[in-house]
Amino acid sequence: MSTQFDKLLPLLVRGDVEFILIGGVAGNIHGSARLTFDVDAVYSRSSENIKRLAKVLQPIDPYLRGAPPGLPFSWDERTIRNGLNFTLTTALGDLDLLGEVVGGGGYRDLLSHTFEVEAYDVKFKCVDLPTLIKLKRAAGRPKDLESLAELQALLDEQQK
Amino acid sequence: MKAKTYRDPVVEVYMRDVDRTLLRENLKLSHAQRLEKLVSFSAFASTLREAGKRARSKKG
Numbered sequence: 001m002s003t004q005f006d007k008l009l010p011l012l013v014r015g016d017v018e019f020i021l022i023g024g025v026a027g028n029i030h031g032s033a034r035l036t037f038d039v040d041a042v043y044s045r046s047s048e049n050i051k052r053l054a055k056v057l058q059p060i061d062p063y064l065r066g067a068p069p070g071l072p073f074s075w076d077e078r079t080i081r082n083g084l085n086f087t088l089t090t091a092l093g094d095l096d097l098l099g100e101v102v103g104g105g106g107y108r109d110l111l112s113h114t115f116e117v118e119a120y121d122v123k124f125k126c127v128d129l130p131t132l133i134k135l136k137r138a139a140g141r142p143k144d145l146e147s148l149a150e151l152q153a154l155l156d157e158q159q160k
Numbered sequence: 161m162k163a164k165t166y167r168d169p170v171v172e173v174y175m176r177d178v179d180r181t182l183l184r185e186n187l188k189l190s191h192a193q194r195l196e197k198l199v200s201f202s203a204f205a206s207t208l209r210e211a212g213k214r215a216r217s218k219k220g
Contacts, residue, residue, distance in 0.1 A: 002206035006199050028198045031186040033179070035201055119192035126191075137168065149174035152167070154183055 003093025006120050008039055011092070013122040015056025018044035020110050021117070021126040022101060022135060027147065029117055030129045031154050034147055038094035042127075044107040045099050050080045053097070060091040103138020104131065129155050 005025060012019055021029070024036025043053060054077045062075040065087045073079070080086075084099035100106045104113075104127075113131035116123050127135070133151050136144045186194055 002202040004199075005195060005202070025195075025198065028194050029191050031183050031189075031194065033182040033186055035205055036198070037202065117191045117195075119195045145171060145174050146177075148168070148171045150178050150183070152171055153175055153178040153180055154187070157180065157183055157187060 001093060003038055003095075005039060005093075008090070008092045008095060009124060010120045010122045011056060011060070012041070013124050015052055017052050017056055018046070018049045018107060019097075019125070020107060020114050021124060022098075022104070022110075022132065023096070024147075026126050026132050027151060029126050030132065030151065031157075032147070032150055034150060038096055040096040040098065042098045042101050042104070042107050042110055050077055054080055057088075057090065057095075062086075062088040062090050062095070065089040065094060101135055102140075104135045129158070 009021075019041040021039070021041055023038070023040025024032070024034060025039055027034060028036065043049060054075060057075055063069075064071065064073055067073070075088075086097045088095045088097065101110075104110050110127060110131065111125075113128050114125040115128055117126045129151065133148065133155065136148050136151065186197075189197065
């Protein structure tokens, strides 16, 4: 099943979840031509936001991606509070929710490096291109080299 | 004056192979249009994956 970006993002926004889009979808928003299969988002760790995140995702059955079926995993406030970064599969596709990201910190740290995107009749925050490059570089994964090159080329194109 | 940003020499090597024509086409689109393109490409890839799975299971 492909991730339904057009349903997942509005669901988070309409549930008043505070999040910042990073990763491949953010890259696409900046003009990347690379296909991505999940949504990566840094979420606010405030108690209110954790409550909202728990409530809004419950109907789409979040479960730990790659974990064997039948684990006693329950998507609720307690789970979110006791964890930090979650790689989830949901009825709308794969969703990575990060309380902190290497090279960028948490939601509040990243907030000043975002801009607002309007799509699917909602508005949400997306990380800016220089910061997205910084995050990819900090992740230090060899598989990101091609993607980093593309993002750098996009930055060059935009600065022309 | 523009601030100098660090450029990774390894990434610079990879940049030679980036198809900038695709990027320039994408940059002509709005953010929403770029997302629409991702959604439709993703659905297309998913259809191909499923077709591949079906073909493999028929063979096996």
